[in-house]
Amino acid sequence: MDCHLDVFFLEALINGLLLAGLLALLALGLNLVFGVIDVVWICYAELVMVGMYGIFYAHKAGVPFVLAAVIGIALCAAAGVLLHMLVIRPVLDQAPINQLLVTGGVLIFLQAAATMAFGIEFKNLGIRLGSVGIADMSFSWSRILAFGIALAAMLALWIFLTRTYTGTAIRAIAQDRQIMPLMGADARRIYVVTSAIGAGLAGLAASLMVLQYDIYPQIGLQFGPLIFMICVLGGLGNMIGGFIAAFIISQFIAVGSSCFHTEWGYAVAFLFFMVAVLIRPQGLFGAKS
Amino acid sequence: MKLTSPASIAAFGGLLLVPALIRIVFPDSEKYYLHLLIQILLWSFIYTGWSLMGRFGLTSLGHGAFTGIGAYGCVLFWNFAGLSPWLGIPVSIAVAVAVSLLIGYPCFRLRIAGHYFALLTLALTEFVRLCIVGLRDYTGGSLGTQPKRAADGISFYALQFEPDRWLSYYIALALWVFGLWVWLRVDRSMDRYALDAASQDEDAAASVGVNVTREKLKITALSAGLCALGGAIYGQYQMYIGPDTIAGLGVSLNMVFAVIAGGLWVPLGPTVGAIFTQVLTEGLRVAIQGSATLKATLGSAALALDQLIYGLLLILFIIYMPKGILGTLMERRARKKAGKPAAPGSAEPAPG
Amino acid sequence: MLVLENIDAGYGGFQALFGISMRVEPGEVVGVIGANGAGKTTLLRVISGMLSATAGSMTMEGTDLRRIEAHQILATGIAHVPESRRLFPRLTVEENLRMGAYLPAARAHFAERLEYVYGLFPRLKERRSQLAGTMSGGEQQMCAIARALMSRPRLVLLDEPSMGLAPVIVAQVFDLVRRIRSEGYTVLIVEQNVRQVLKVADRAYLLEVGRIQMSGTSEELAASDDVRRAYMGL
Numbered sequence: 001m002d003c004h005l006d007v008f009f010l011e012a013l014i015n016g017l018l019l020a021g022l023l024a025l026l027a028l029g030l031n032l033v034f035g036v037i038d039v040v041w042i043c044y045a046e047l048v049m050v051g052m053y054g055i056f057y058a059h060k061a062g063v064p065f066v067l068a069a070v071i072g073i074a075l076c077a078a079a080g081v082l083l084h085m086l087v088i089r090p091v092l093d094q095a096p097i098n099q100l101l102v103t104g105g106v107l108i109f110l111q112a113a114a115t116m117a118f119g120i121e122f123k124n125l126g127i128r129l130g131s132v133g134i135a136d137m138s139f140s141w142s143r144i145l146a147f148g149i150a151l152a153a154m155l156a157l158w159i160f161l162t163r164t165y166t167g168t169a170i171r172a173i174a175q176d177r178q179i180m181p182l183m184g185a186d187a188r189r190i191y192v193v194t195s196a197i198g199a200g201l202a203g204l205a206a207s208l209m210v211l212q213y214d215i216y217p218q219i220g221l222q223f224g225p226l227i228f229m230i231c232v233l234g235g236l237g238n239m240i241g242g243f244i245a246a247f248i249i250s251q252f253i254a255v256g257s258s259c260f261h262t263e264w265g266y267a268v269a270f271l272f273f274m275v276a277v278l279i280r281p282q283g284l285f286g287a288k289s
Numbered sequence: 290m291k292l293t294s295p296a297s298i299a300a301f302g303g304l305l306l307v308p309a310l311i312r313i314v315f316p317d318s319e320k321y322y323l324h325l326l327i328q329i330l331l332w333s334f335i336y337t338g339w340s341l342m343g344r345f346g347l348t349s350l351g352h353g354a355f356t357g358i359g360a361y362g363c364v365l366f367w368n369f370a371g372l373s374p375w376l377g378i379p380v381s382i383a384v385a386v387a388v389s390l391l392i393g394y395p396c397f398r399l400r401i402a403g404h405y406f407a408l409l410t411l412a413l414t415e416f417v418r419l420c421i422v423g424l425r426d427y428t429g430g431s432l433g434t435q436p437k438r439a440a441d442g443i444s445f446y447a448l449q450f451e452p453d454r455w456l457s458y459y460i461a462l463a464l465w466v467f468g469l470w471v472w473l474r475v476d477r478s479m480d481r482y483a484l485d486a487a488s489q490d491e492d493a494a495a496s497v498g499v500n501v502t503r504e505k506l507k508i509t510a511l512s513a514g515l516c517a518l519g520g521a522i523y524g525q526y527q528m529y530i531g532p533d534t535i536a537g538l539g540v541s542l543n544m545v546f547a548v549i550a551g552g553l554w555v556p557l558g559p560t561v562g563a564i565f566t567q568v569l570t571e572g573l574r575v576a577i578q579g580s581a582t583l584k585a586t587l588g589s590a591a592l593a594l595d596q597l598i599y600g601l602l603l604i605l606f607i608i609y610m611p612k613g614i615l616g617t618l619m620e621r622r623a624r625k626k627a628g629k630p631a632a633p634g635s636a637e638p639a640p641g
Numbered sequence: 642m643l644v645l646e647n648i649d650a651g652y653g654g655f656q657a658l659f660g661i662s663m664r665v666e667p668g669e670v671v672g673v674i675g676a677n678g679a680g681k682t683t684l685l686r687v688i689s690g691m692l693s694a695t696a697g698s699m700t701m702e703g704t705d706l707r708r709i710e711a712h713q714i715l716a717t718g719i720a721h722v723p724e725s726r727r728l729f730p731r732l733t734v735e736e737n738l739r740m741g742a743y744l745p746a747a748r749a750h751f752a753e754r755l756e757y758v759y760g761l762f763p764r765l766k767e768r769r770s771q772l773a774g775t776m777s778g779g780e781q782q783m784c785a786i787a788r789a790l791m792s793r794p795r796l797v798l799l800d801e802p803s804m805g806l807a808p809v810i811v812a813q814v815f816d817l818v819r820r821i822r823s824e825g826y827t828v829l830i831v832e833q834n835v836r837q838v839l840k841v842a843d844r845a846y847l848l849e850v851g852r853i854q855m856s857g858t859s860e861e862l863a864a865s866d867d868v869r870r871a872y873m874g875l
Contacts, residue, residue, distance in 0.1 A: 109600025
């Protein structure tokens, strides 16, 4: 174990903070769907994976990165709508666990489809943004960019949810679905919009991740469980709670990885999650139901 | 279904004769077919263990943790402490049970249920998998490890029997029957009614004197213990264990899928699920090997075809057949006997 | 305005309404009285589309209500104030009112409708940023009615507005009803509190076990021996 409170430790902490931004963005989409429609998209990370492949191939075909990112977001949003209409809607009356399991099926399906379509080799977008050096520490621009855009996206979503009619309706339907028709609001349509936004956020996250990570079909298994943890830890539907939870979890990972092997960082994060949830099941910031 | 009914005894007798039948009918591929059957029996046992919790609404996505603890505990004790599996397995089972109770107690006290419970168990299985990989000096990390072979692979002391397929088959068969016996015992016990009541309405159950937490803990311990046993024996048979073959989220999801496919509320449901999944995988593998065209079009992607179909089937099963193959068939038969169409979905209670 | 003919409705295998025929004319306040379980709330849910009728016809100024989807009924001018208020608890008063104006046609006039509603109910304006779930029962009822008015409805359905409220507040609620009546809204009000509702309604229907047993002017019903004995404790 080589763990000293030196500049490398500080670098790990700051990298942890930057990572938190990305994790918080990922949690945001899941939280939105979770909080509004009350379904867990176990395949959320796989939607991100689909977005990443979409951006990769668009870029490879010569499309400039920003446009490719937009294509990726649109692709994911469409996938989210399809997911909701074809898979979730038929099981909305079933026990919640069935809804979770059916998205488990989608997880397996998407991973297999990606393997068959794109092969198991790691792919990389090949875009290098370089790093910036402060003191003896070095931080990659792609991480910093991801952090910034994640914050901006969260702000944008907050404005949407509080200032627009559709956004208010999305918050309302989470509180009382039955009376939405009395407001003249089509509940089904609102769910579809929510799914599109939730999945679109996955697409945004994908565009930030392709700048930092290689793409392969099983990549979802790396951060999927992590994202669920963050959502539950932060309290369902709680955006700020999600960010703080993301920060806590990512610090565990960053410190664990710099001091020990990567696995232990994650293992401790999961352990922390289990203990926290067993003490306070509604999450650190959730409301007691 | 009584274990002592004439039909059951006859079926059991038939099962005892299977290896001999295989030797007669498929003399050249005896090992292969026995291997398939052994896999089916072992996984059926594990799935049955899982279903003890699943049928009462405690849907765990984390039982890969228990099979992993069972398998790795047994192998590591043998490899590094020379401890015979006859001791190693009980110890591993005890560890698995302890973990299940440690997580279960606060969980049930706090009434964590549904998808919160599932996500918590998901975290558990990931945690165990990560620990397994992290302890790479002992466990071989993500590459897995093997129990040290004793003599020529067959040893009572080391509980190794893989080369002798007949012996392996009877061990697996015994385990499977044991699992069914446990399932049926639970089904007939008072605990079953208590748990059924609790899964419908905990408060009501508690108000009639059911100690809900204790009942849930009992069934959790039993389920975890059975899966740990299954994992350990599986490791002893395969003579290889890996963090993704006997632990982890994939294994956990497979358990859930197989039982859903087979039928959650019937004793042979998990078995049907195991048959279904193993036959599917094997069938696809054989079809792809045998077909030059399929091989050419799919190439290495063929590896994922069975997963693709699994995923699709899981989705379709939950949407259209949430009771599983066996469950749905039995329900249809019961309905026909009663001569009435099934009542449509739950009616909304009439307000004042 | 609103015409129901031979409406049947129920839940699953259980029928709650049998051959209901009634009408509401513009400018009226019509009451529906009856005991618990008589089907009063069911009736309103059928009208506002929360529950489907199984037989009969329902029209609002000629529009066949059975042919359109639940969320399209508000656009025909029927606003339903549900039983137990059903405000969105974690939205503020103003956000709840905003949801009342969700219809595209209503959005265009949101600011002016908001002014109007705050004018009618100044207490709501004071509490505009308060979470709706933290208000008292009487205030919630005010907010629920205000929310229904945001879409400029022609007909307001009031479902048991006095339920669960202290007697003092009940009187205030019926003052609200008189208030909106004087603003020119047509009201169909379903109530267990027979005495109060017959004081404010022009006409009323007596619903018993899913059937209309009696109908007439409020005076007629108030004078009827059956009604007095069964519902007014006289």
